[in-house]
Amino acid sequence: MSYSQAKEQYARLGVDADAAIRKLQTVPVALHCWQGDDVGGFDQKDKTLTGGIQATGNYPGKARTPAELMADIDKVISLVPGQVKLNLHACYAIFDEDNGGWVDRDKLEPKHFKKWVDFCRARGIGCDFNPTFFSHPMCDPLTLSSPNETTRKFWVEHGRASVRISQYLADELGKPCVMNIWTGDGYKDLPADRLGPRLRYKQSFDEILSEPFDKTKVFPCAESKVFGIGVESYTVGSAEWCLKYAAGRDDCITLMDNGHYHPTEVVSDKLASILAFDKRMALHITRGVRWDSDHVVLFDDETKEICKEIVRMNALDRVFLALDYFDASINRVAAWVTGFRNLQKALLFALLQPCETLKKLQDESRFTKLMVLQEELKTYPFGDVWAEYCRVCGKPQDGAWYPEIERYEKEVLSLRR
Ligand code: RNT
Numbered sequence: 001m002s003y004s005q006a007k008e009q010y011a012r013l014g015v016d017a018d019a020a021i022r023k024l025q026t027v028p029v030a031l032h033c034w035q036g037d038d039v040g041g042f043d044q045k046d047k048t049l050t051g052g053i054q055a056t057g058n059y060p061g062k063a064r065t066p067a068e069l070m071a072d073i074d075k076v077i078s079l080v081p082g083q084v085k086l087n088l089h090a091c092y093a094i095f096d097e098d099n100g101g102w103v104d105r106d107k108l109e110p111k112h113f114k115k116w117v118d119f120c121r122a123r124g125i126g127c128d129f130n131p132t133f134f135s136h137p138m139c140d141p142l143t144l145s146s147p148n149e150t151t152r153k154f155w156v157e158h159g160r161a162s163v164r165i166s167q168y169l170a171d172e173l174g175k176p177c178v179m180n181i182w183t184g185d186g187y188k189d190l191p192a193d194r195l196g197p198r199l200r201y202k203q204s205f206d207e208i209l210s211e212p213f214d215k216t217k218v219f220p221c222a223e224s225k226v227f228g229i230g231v232e233s234y235t236v237g238s239a240e241w242c243l244k245y246a247a248g249r250d251d252c253i254t255l256m257d258n259g260h261y262h263p264t265e266v267v268s269d270k271l272a273s274i275l276a277f278d279k280r281m282a283l284h285i286t287r288g289v290r291w292d293s294d295h296v297v298l299f300d301d302e303t304k305e306i307c308k309e310i311v312r313m314n315a316l317d318r319v320f321l322a323l324d325y326f327d328a329s330i331n332r333v334a335a336w337v338t339g340f341r342n343l344q345k346a347l348l349f350a351l352l353q354p355c356e357t358l359k360k361l362q363d364e365s366r367f368t369k370l371m372v373l374q375e376e377l378k379t380y381p382f383g384d385v386w387a388e389y390c391r392v393c394g395k396p397q398d399g400a401w402y403p404e405i406e407r408y409e410k411e412v413l414s415l416r417r
């Protein structure tokens with residue numbers, strides 16, 4: 001079927017496919033730099049991941065330097081439709097002779113991210129930021145909730161430095177910067193005091209956010225989690241902690257990562273509860289397989305449901321979208337491209353739903369017809385609209401981008417030894 005026929009079929013349901021395509025082109029999605037090197041970063045010699053997260057696999061070709069990571073990100077950008085922005089972690093600071101060389105995380109400055117700013121500016125894209133509270137000798141193993149004041153202060157200073165860097169990214173690039181705070185703080189076994197760490201966590205967040213920033217440009221977030229590997233019994237930044245913290249301030253928003261809940265809970269069902277109260281929220285889109293395993297995002301039911309919820313609430317400009325996964329067992333560039341394209345597919349699929357009709361059926365309690373129509377929509381000619389979207393964006397079609405990955409692997413990635 002051609003695009004014009006597909007368009008007609010959607011139009012019969014009152015859905016404007018051209019408008020869906022135009023809309024999606026305006027929606028920024030943050031591309032996580034950390035898929036390129038298994039969350040290694042450039043600021044520590046020992047790249048062992050801590051904080052309860054794990055990248056498994058040792059597929060050859062991971063980026064070892066800023067130049068390699070940038071080249072890989074460029075390859076991704078060339079193969080995905082839609083509006084990309086970059087998502088950096090503080091551990092991706094670039095130290096060189098021009099900026100005085102290595103400093104520890106509490107002393108990071110905007111200048112350590114100038115090369116990233118140049119990279120983003122040259123590509124006309126924005127940049128989000130994350131302080132890095134893991135994979136560092138000052139994790140005792142707690143960071144912002146540590147009872148050791150030296151440790152806690154070190155990490156607060158890292159957070160404050162990150163606010164300044166986020167402001168710099170927003171100012172330089174003229175686009176909002178979402179600054180996400182996640183820590184792996186918690187305990188493997190039953191704690192004797194659950195309140196102390198959570199009170200110190202609160203104090204630390206307050207101290208970080210007392211650093212001045214422009215609330216219309218920098219959007220700090222609190223990302224919650226249920227548990228991590230080695231941190232099974234107690235997580236300081238629990239769902240309730242993060243919701244309550246964000247609720248208590250006008251300058252901190254809730255970030256939900258769909259790998260961070262019990263397996264039968266779904267983030268798609270949580271979004272409306274947040275947006276019923278808050279102007280904005282943020283998402284980390286990932287795929288947990290049995291745990292928060294951070295597999296590549298697929299065009300699967302939950303990803304579609306999350307996107308449908310956002311579209312139905314007309315909230316594409318209220319929800320900051322970011323990818324967050326790291327698979328080291330397959331070609332990393334392909335992993336990036338697959339996840340990004342799948343999120344684009346899910347968003348486009350959502351934009352092609354006859355939302356008003358479906359809502360009306362629900363409100364009129366016509367549940368049989370609601371189910372039948374929702375099922376039939378699954379086999380509508382979505383692929384033709386997707387193909388048109390790729391064409392309009394000037395990006396390769398399904399079937400056309402993977403050969404380019406194979407070429408890149410042969411000519412570039414396989415030479416990294
Ligand atoms: C970990 C969190 C966190 C990290 C990144 C690297 O479970 O999801 O967002 O994945 O900050």
Ligand code: ZN
Binds near residue numbers: 223257284324
């Ligand atoms: Zn996350």
